[in-house]
Each structure stands twice: as structure tokens, then as C-alpha cells.
Amino acid sequence: MTDGVTARKRGRPPRTESADTRDRILAAAREEFSERGYEKTSVRGIAKAAGVDSALVHHYFGTKEQVFEAAVEVAFAPALVVRDTVLEGSVEDVGERMTRMIFGLWENPVTRAPLLAIVRSAVNNEAAASVFRRLVSAQLLRRIAGELDAPDAELRAELAAAQLVGIAMLRYVIKVEPLASADVEQIIARVAPVVQGHLTGA
Amino acid sequence: MTDGVTARKRGRPPRTESADTRDRILAAAREEFSERGYEKTSVRGIAKAAGVDSALVHHYFGTKEQVFEAAVEVAFAPALVVRDTVLEGSVEDVGERMTRMIFGLWENPVTRAPLLAIVRSAVNNEAAASVFRRLVSAQLLRRIAGELDAPDAELRAELAAAQLVGIAMLRYVIKVEPLASADVEQIIARVAPVVQGHLTGA
Numbered sequence A, B: 001m002t003d004g005v006t007a008r009k010r011g012r013p014p015r016t017e018s019a020d021t022r023d024r025i026l027a028a029a030r031e032e033f034s035e036r037g038y039e040k041t042s043v044r045g046i047a048k049a050a051g052v053d054s055a056l057v058h059h060y061f062g063t064k065e066q067v068f069e070a071a072v073e074v075a076f077a078p079a080l081v082v083r084d085t086v087l088e089g090s091v092e093d094v095g096e097r098m099t100r101m102i103f104g105l106w107e108n109p110v111t112r113a114p115l116l117a118i119v120r121s122a123v124n125n126e127a128a129a130s131v132f133r134r135l136v137s138a139q140l141l142r143r144i145a146g147e148l149d150a151p152d153a154e155l156r157a158e159l160a161a162a163q164l165v166g167i168a169m170l171r172y173v174i175k176v177e178p179l180a181s182a183d184v185e186q187i188i189a190r191v192a193p194v195v196q197g198h199l200t201g202a
Helices: A002-010 A015-040 A043-050 A054-061 A064-087 A091-107 A109-124 A126-146 A153-173 A184-200 B002-010 B015-040 B043-050 B054-061 B064-087 B091-107 B109-124 B126-147 B153-173 B184-200
Strands: none
Touching: A015 A043, A015 A054, A015 A064, A015 A109, A043 A054, A043 A064, A054 A064, A064 A091, A064 A109, A064 A126, A091 A109, A091 A153, A091 A184, A109 A126, A109 A153, A109 B109, A109 B153, A126 A153, A153 A184, A153 B109, A153 B153, A153 B184, A184 B153, A184 B184, B015 B043, B015 B054, B015 B064, B015 B109, B043 B054, B043 B064, B054 B064, B064 B091, B064 B109, B064 B126, B091 B109, B091 B126, B091 B153, B091 B184, B109 B126, B109 B153, B126 B153, B153 B184
């Protein structure tokens, strides 16, 4: 047994310690990307914020783009949980469920910060845009499109998403008034039928 | 007359030369802001690209934010010309005219580049966002809202704009497929009624 213990001490840390380190790096990455944006964030800066060596960040995640993707995936996990509730239920009110899902994420400060980081990064950097395309369009929009019985389902899902993305831009990112201060239920009441129209309209 | 000539030589350059320099600085500024985004652009870099001293940039425009605002105003001038055609004609198809105006600007590579610069900068920087709010919402959306006979005209104009902003984000900035490659007339046909609905719908 002595050999086994020695081997473990010399090699990788045991499972739980390793998972803790991984989580700590991801939390630091999310923080750094949110505050500085994709371009100004470095693997070195993430490592420093997590209190580990840069080599360990590379070991767990690879390149900066891969750390970003992992951080976005974690930040995006609540959206994927809610997505499943969007997909459940009648297609006749999928527009309202999709609208409520998006506003639920943006109105909550905990999920708003990583969303802001994703938008800011994707707008300014091709690697980050590519992560956005893989996650948002593949995991979210294509799944919603899959529920629609239409040959142009993906385009419909994207035009619906565009309405919500545009409101998020003007309300939460650029903060144009009166939209930025409007009551969220008032916005949902106006926008849900538009989203529904894109998804299932004539 | 000799005194006058001497004074002119020692003082500011004559009118036309001064206008040329101003234009050259603005062109350099537009180029720098488009390529680097607001935060990474410096007055020094703009001066260098224009082949003038930084002091001259400050002399003509003031701070970096003021250079940005002047550059955006120039880039935005075609939109203001088209805006007037949007405002002319029946309110019943203002949605289609507004939609065509926005796609006209984004589909043209000459006007697309400064629009990209405005979006990238406004998303990442509060000073640039403030310029966006002053120009786009005050000069464009409030004027369109002024044509509508509704108490919530500004909110309507912003929700209509949000549909178009969101499509621009997904199609031209993040390039999500199939929207990025879809035929522009097909998009206009689907979106113009939605924009019209926001502006004048029940």
C-alpha cells in the first residue's frame, strides 16, 4: 500500500481536490472575462485570480478560448435547464415561455453578469463569437427549431431570438430609455406575441 | 497687407487647409475606431494615422469621446439622410421604410464598417454607449416616435428598433447561420410587418 500512497502524492491531486481547483479556476475565469472582456483577459490573469500556476489552467482547460468556452458553459447551464421547460408544453405558447426564459436570465443579477460578458466578448472577438454560435445557436435555437413543424424552422427561431437579443442590447447593455426602465411584464406582454408570430405564424 | 500674410502664416492655417486637416483626422479616427474599437484607440494613434500632432486633434475635437462622437456623426450622416425619407410618406408603411433603411446601411460595406465600430464600441464602453444613446435614440428613434400618434410612441419605436438591432447582431456581427446567409429581401418580407406592428399595432 505504501507504493500506492507515494504514487498518489507524487502524481495528480485526488479527485475532490482536483474538482475544487477546476471550479476555482472556472469561477476566476468567469469573473475575469466579465470584468475585462475576452481580449483583455489572459490565462495568466485567471491563474493569478484563482491562486494557481498558469500551467494548471492550461492542464485543465487548454487555450484561452477553451477556458472561455468552459466558463460560458457553466454560466449558460441555467439557460439549458430553463430551455427544457421552454420545450415542454404546447407549441402555441412557446413564444411566451421563450420570452420569459430570456428575461428571467437578464433580470437576475447573478445570470446577467455572465450574459453581459458573453455579449461583450462575442461582439469583439471572433473566437468568442464562435463559442456563442456553438452554444447559443446549436444548444438553444436549434432545439427550439426542432419543436417547430416548418421547413424554415431555424430561421424562424433566429428571428425570434433576434427580437429578444435586440431588446437585451438596448435595455441591459446600452440602456436606452424608456426601454431600460420599462416594467418587464409590460415588455413581455408586447413581445411574447411577436416571438410567437416568428415561431409559428403564417 | 504684409502684416496680414505674416499673421496668417504664424497663426492657424487658412480655412480650406484647416477643413482638409479636420477631415483627414476624422477619416483616421473612423478607421482607428473601426479596427481597434473605442477602448484600444488613442488620440495619439489617430494623430499618427492622420499624420498630424496629437495637440491638433485635441485642438479640433477635444477629448477622445468627442473625437468619437464627431467620427460617428459623420458615419451616421447617411442614416440621417435616409431617416428623412423614412419620415416622409404614409405611417402605414413606415415599418417597411424603417426596415429597408437599416438593411440598406448594413448591406452596404461602406456604411457597415462604421456601424460595426459603433456597435462594438457601445457594447464595451460607457462613453461610447452614451454617444450611441445621444445619436441613435435622440436623432433617429425619437424622430420616428414623433410621427406616431400614441402615448407610448418612444417605447414602440425602441421595440421596433430592437428587432432590427437584434437581426444586425446575429447576421452581421456574430454571423449565426442560416440568418447570416439568408436573402435580405426574404428577411425584409418577414420583418417589416413585425416592425410595423410595433409602431402602429393595437
